[in-house]
Amino acid sequence: MTNPTxxxxxxxxxELRVQxxxxxxLRYEMxxxxxxxxxxxxxxxxxxxxxxxxxxxxxxxxxxxxxxPISEAALVGxxxxxxxxxxxxxxxxxxxxxxxxxxxxxxxxxxxxxYMTGGRVNVPMVVRNKFATRPGGxxxxxxxxxxxxxxxxxxxxxxxxxxxxxxxxxxxxxxDPNPVLCFESHHLYGVRGxxxxxxxxxxxxxxxxxxxxxxxxxxTCGGMVLKADAAAEQLKEKGxxxxxxxxxxxxxxxxxxxxxxxxxxxRAIVLDEGPMIGGISAELAALIQENxxxxxxxxxxxxxxxxIPPPHSPPLVDAMIPDVDQVIDAVMRxxxxxxxxx
Amino acid sequence: MLDTAKKKAMLRQMIxxxxxxxxxxxxxxxxxMFGSTHSYRGQEAIAVGVCSALQSTDLIAxxxxxxxxxxAKGADLYTLLCECMGREDGYSKGRGGKMHMGDMGFGFLxxxxxVGGTVPTATGAALSAKVRGSQEVVVSFFGDGAANQGVVHxxxxxxxxxxxxxxxxxxxxxYAMTVSLEKSVAIKHLSERGAAYGFEGKTIDGNDVVxxxxxxxxxxxxxxxxxxxxxxxCLTYRWDGHFGGDPGTAxxxxxxxxxxxxxxxIKRLKEELIREGQLSxxxxxxxxxxxxxxxxxxxxxxxxxxxxxxxVDLNSIYAPTEVARD
Numbered sequence: 001m002t003n004p005t006x007x008x009x010x011x012x013x014x015e016l017r018v019q020x021x022x023x024x025x026l027r028y029e030m031x032x033x034x035x036x037x038x039x040x041x042x043x044x045x046x047x048x049x050x051x052x053x054x055x056x057x058x059x060x061x062x063x064x065x066x067x068x069p070i071s072e073a074a075l076v077g078x079x080x081x082x083x084x085x086x087x088x089x090x091x092x093x094x095x096x097x098x099x100x101x102x103x104x105x106x107x108x109x110x111x112x113x114x115y116m117t118g119g120r121v122n123v124p125m126v127v128r129n130k131f132a133t134r135p136g137g138x139x140x141x142x143x144x145x146x147x148x149x150x151x152x153x154x155x156x157x158x159x160x161x162x163x164x165x166x167x168x169x170x171x172x173x174x175x176d177p178n179p180v181l182c183f184e185s186h187h188l189y190g191v192r193g194x195x196x197x198x199x200x201x202x203x204x205x206x207x208x209x210x211x212x213x214x215x216x217x218x219x220t221c222g223g224m225v226l227k228a229d230a231a232a233e234q235l236k237e238k239g240x241x242x243x244x245x246x247x248x249x250x251x252x253x254x255x256x257x258x259x260x261x262x263x264x265x266x267r268a269i270v271l272d273e274g275p276m277i278g279g280i281s282a283e284l285a286a287l288i289q290e291n292x293x294x295x296x297x298x299x300x301x302x303x304x305x306x307x308i309p310p311p312h313s314p315p316l317v318d319a320m321i322p323d324v325d326q327v328i329d330a331v332m333r334x335x336x337x338x339x340x341x342x
Numbered sequence: 343m344l345d346t347a348k349k350k351a352m353l354r355q356m357i358x359x360x361x362x363x364x365x366x367x368x369x370x371x372x373x374x375m376f377g378s379t380h381s382y383r384g385q386e387a388i389a390v391g392v393c394s395a396l397q398s399t400d401l402i403a404x405x406x407x408x409x410x411x412x413x414a415k416g417a418d419l420y421t422l423l424c425e426c427m428g429r430e431d432g433y434s435k436g437r438g439g440k441m442h443m444g445d446m447g448f449g450f451l452x453x454x455x456x457v458g459g460t461v462p463t464a465t466g467a468a469l470s471a472k473v474r475g476s477q478e479v480v481v482s483f484f485g486d487g488a489a490n491q492g493v494v495h496x497x498x499x500x501x502x503x504x505x506x507x508x509x510x511x512x513x514x515x516x517y518a519m520t521v522s523l524e525k526s527v528a529i530k531h532l533s534e535r536g537a538a539y540g541f542e543g544k545t546i547d548g549n550d551v552v553x554x555x556x557x558x559x560x561x562x563x564x565x566x567x568x569x570x571x572x573x574x575x576c577l578t579y580r581w582d583g584h585f586g587g588d589p590g591t592a593x594x595x596x597x598x599x600x601x602x603x604x605x606x607x608i609k610r611l612k613e614e615l616i617r618e619g620q621l622s623x624x625x626x627x628x629x630x631x632x633x634x635x636x637x638x639x640x641x642x643x644x645x646x647x648x649x650x651x652x653x654v655d656l657n658s659i660y661a662p663t664e665v666a667r668d
Contacts, residue, residue: 074465085446085467086470104459109454113444117437118434119435120447121446
């Protein structure tokens with residue numbers, strides 16, 4: 001992926017993986033703000049199922065790094081109460097698949113407290129979870145449920161892709177006075193890149209143009225940014241110049257960056273790992289066509305997961321999830337349908 | 343032992359709570375308020391007994407039948423009534439209605455219409471109190487219906503594990519909307535569940551405001567001293583239906599309702615004070631009249647208060663980020 005280079009960051013940077021960059025954000029803010037604490041299943045002694053919270057127990061003690069029983073609804077619910085009463089909880093939910101267990105607390109409590117109390121009550125809480133559809137996970141361990149949550153006004157939703165964004169977005173999320181759901185892609189935990197040291201935040205609600213191009217925009221998020229980038233590399237050899245917009249935040253959505261890009265390229269593909277029906281891909285396609293219909297040189301093409309539960313076996317997963325060839329095919333079809341790219 | 347002044351203050355509060363529900367019912371009947379009512383009549387001793395035993399820094403979380411808890415904790419009557427009536431001056435500016443409010447200004451974490459939904463809110467607030475080393479105690483009000491929600495079990499388990507300063511006040515009015523407790527649980531007393539979570543569970547007479555006060559005082563002292571949570575099951579009865587428009591008689595006999603009305607918490611304390619020579623019928627009548635007059639006055643103001651403008655404010659869903667830093 002076209003990671004931002006070290007030259008783009010002022011000050012000192014160090015090379016980290018996404019997983020380490022997330023930990024860096026937690027450590028930084030826990031040291032700075034004693035209201036911040038972490039709770040979740042296996043987050044303390046074990047350091048989290050994916051190692052994100054490793055070492056925090058030793059550094060900050062058991063009052064601020066809490067291992068919990070398997071009680072997702074209560075974890076989010078206690079987070080809400082602790083947040084209202086002056087704390088800055090960061091709750092870890094091991095899989096996106098388990099968020100529905102806490103749905104009422106997320107959708108009808110966390111998301112709504114600010115609005116439904118006329119602004120009197122705020123819920124400054126972060127709920128982190130891992131997502132990605134991959135072989136071996138199956139229907140309850142590899143869902144991409146992010147699309148379901150864009151339907152609940154009041155939640156902020158972030159989905160970092162680069163290590164720098166992982167640190168910057170998570171730090172911004174902890175400081176945000178609103179509930180923020182952080183979707184961390186399994187595909188990206190190991191991705192390395194430069195991360196600014198110290199106080200580094202990335203504003204929530206701002207997309208990033210990962211690759212500039214003039215022929216077609218791919219609007220995407222999470223692990224699919226990698227596939228979009230791989231497709232763009234291959235298409236470059238065919239003389240097609242792709243622009244990639246990485247959403248980074250699903251709510252609020254950075255409509256300006258998305259629409260500016262498509263207004264320039266006049267062709268758009270939306271690419272998402274979540275199920276196509278009613279998801280972020282549907283939202284993006286509607287957004288683009290409502291605003292830019294007259295400028296478009298072809299239909300907005302949606303590429304997203306097939307609307308089936310995530311299966312276990314590799315060939316079944318491969319058939320469900322968008323791949324690089326699918327993106328290339330779609331680009332070529334748009335090229336033919338809309339005449340030559342230039 | 344409670345002194346007479348405190349008992350009289352609680353009597354006054356109970357009359358106020360009942361008067362407020364009757365005012366709401368009146369407004370509902372003449373379609374002056376939106377949505378429905380969830381009358382608290384008959385259960386007043388619980389809100390008043392509990393909140394009178396708390397300190398101002400203590401917190402409560404409530405539920406759909408919550409107006410009584412709010413008044414007892416110190417809500418402003420006009421602002422509360424405005425919210426019930428969908429007015430801009432309401433606690434939530436008309437966005438939430440009587441089931442959805444919150445104001446930490448008087449230690450009120452919030453209430454919602456998801457049965458059991460604020461039990462984790464209260465528990466989390468108690469976690470905060472413990473982590474910060476504060477002296478706050480948190481009361482979680484909920485009904486017998488909520489007792490069977492999964493998140494309530496999860497929350498109480500955590501309160502037991504972490505010894506949180508929370509008092510679970512279960513208002514057992516014996517019906518989850520229309521379904522009786524005996525159809526819902528196989529145990530005799532809901533308070534037995536306390537033992538399952540490793541803390542004390544007690545069943546008390548929820549129509550005896552003095553008993554409620556004393557049990558709360560003990561539980562709060564225990565919580566403040568690091569002794570953890572308490573499950574207080576308060577046996578009571580709602581005189582009215584579940585909501586305005588439900589006469590409450592399709593699933594309860596008139597005899598049953600009448601028998602419970604004889605156990606009226608207001609009547610009980612009033613008679614006790616008269617017996618002790620601390621109150622006269624005349625004084626009681628005078629006090630009631632002044633409370634009802636005050637409520638008439640508040641209702642007049644609330645009815646005259648403006649509704650919100652017909653407008654959508656998309657910024658209203660998020661707290662401004664500028665206030666994020668400390």
